[in-house]
Amino acid sequence: MRDVIVVGGGPVGILLGCLLAERGVDVEVLERRTEPSMHAKAIGIHPPSMRVLRQAGVAEEVLSRAVRIESGSVQSGGRTLGRLSFAQVTGRFPFVVTLPQHETEAVLRERFAALKPGGLRSGVGVGMLQDRGDHVDVLAEPGGAEAETDDGGQEIVAQARYVVVADGARGALRDAVGIESRALGGAGTYLMADYPDIGEHGDEAVLFFEEGGVVESFPLPGGRRRWVAATPTLRPHASIDDLTALIEQRTGVRLPPSESVPSSFSVRQRLASTMVHGRVLLAGDAAHEISPIGGQGMNLGWLDAVALAPALKHALAQPIEAAVTLAGYDRRRRRSARMAVRQAGFNMAMGRPVSGLRLRARNALVRALALPPLNALLSRAFTMRWL
Structure with a gap:
């Protein structure tokens, strides 16, 4: 036994x-x-989890394979609303790891x-x-x-x-x-896939808060980048071309061809x-x-x-x-x-489709959150330091 x-x-x-x-x-x-x-x-692997992986004896191996994200930005309508640095968060792992x-x-x-x-x-x-x-x-x-x-x-x-x-x-x-x-809490549906990285955003995480819904982008090892887009409904049969078109329509970013098969998922x-x-x-x-x-x-x-x-x-x-x-x-x-x-x-609420006055109000909130002293609190939240 x-x-x-x-x-x-x-x-x-x-x-x-x-x-x-x-x-x-x-x-x-x-x-x-x-x-x-x-x-x-x-x-995504956050700093508290890196400490756990160090206890398990695998932190260095994970880091050798992964990308370290030290900052992120929020964009809307082709303009940058704010940037967030994870390097200001104290500790041995002042970054988010992607693998x-x-x-x-x-x-x-x-x-x-x-x-x-x-x-x-x-x-x-x-x-x-x-x-x-x-x-x-x-x-x-x-x-x-x-x-x-x-x-x-x-x-x-x-x-x-x-x-x-x-x-x-x-x-x-x-x-x-x-x-x-x-x-x-709420629910939502999304499409995601990995693409060759066009190098426009370096090793930065990018959130696009657009009228039609959020698009997220994160660097991956091997010159790739993960793209995630909110969708109005679950789209299990969407093609990679469908996702590429959706991302370009919302963000203006034209992605290169990808052999990845998009994953459609619902959130609860x-x-x-x-x-x-x-x-x-x-x-x-x-x-x-x-x-x-x-x-x-x-x-x-x-x-x-x-x-x-x-x-x-x-x-x-x-x-x-x-x-x-x-x-x-x-x-x-x-x-x-x-x-x-x-x-x-x-x-999820921040990434929902909005327009007009609500869009302007959300963008103003994002700008405020990206400034001191709130940006330090936001960095702690997004790196799960509160745990």
Whole structure:
């Protein structure tokens, strides 16, 4: 029987595995996928997360592959409304790092393999968790190849003293074990893709607050740049030419041809009623789904992991104190998630289509926020220093 099973081998699950293995906890990570996803996902890594990655022993490797963003600008109608410098934020990492999620996952998986050889089991789908009071049975999905049948006819993948669900926002285990979640804040739809970088903005992040809706642009390694545009509705069949035309129509920027396939996604914000349910715990998007506008989601999950690892270590060593220790994790991390939801709601509201007087009022607000002393507070907010 393991000390801890982590269900979900994405960036949050693997990082948690690393942090637990470093503490001598017998941990195993179960992942449904047999190959890493190469789809365009999270790219932004904020300063608090860089500190977490340093704890996990991978910060230097991530930095060697990534782009460092030390400033950002906001534009509208071809004019710059303001600039924001992250270099004024104190600390060892006065910048935001961008690296495609699949590359970040690769670095974390390599580290986990070094810390816990064979600790990642791929191709394992989990259908249900059963809390037995002193341990949790991890049950396979129907027809799972890795399942073993016990005397009661249940297919058991593994057993552990605690199980952490980190299977993402669309995972089914949270609901399956009876943890409710509720909607918070607004929603939105977006298109994004990566293009060759035309070099116009250097290593600066750029937000275009235009009448038709926000367009965001971030540098990536390898001479590429990520472009994200808000859309009125979900557009799953949009082509790269559709996105290119939309960006030019709003911003006037003419992008070069790209072989990238655009990703259409919808944003919703939800928070679980609890992140601790007996011996089953939640981390990452399984606990709190946050708008990716502002790049908080993956980072918030990593901060869950760095809080949960010592809490689990203590709960395993001092069972009589486990309930209080894990309740503290639940309380602190859901409070942080609510703060992230409010910031994400502000980000989405600022990027909605506006015109006339409302457009002028929004632009005036942006100009004010880009000036001292508010710009220092804004830098802290956008680099998640409040966490």
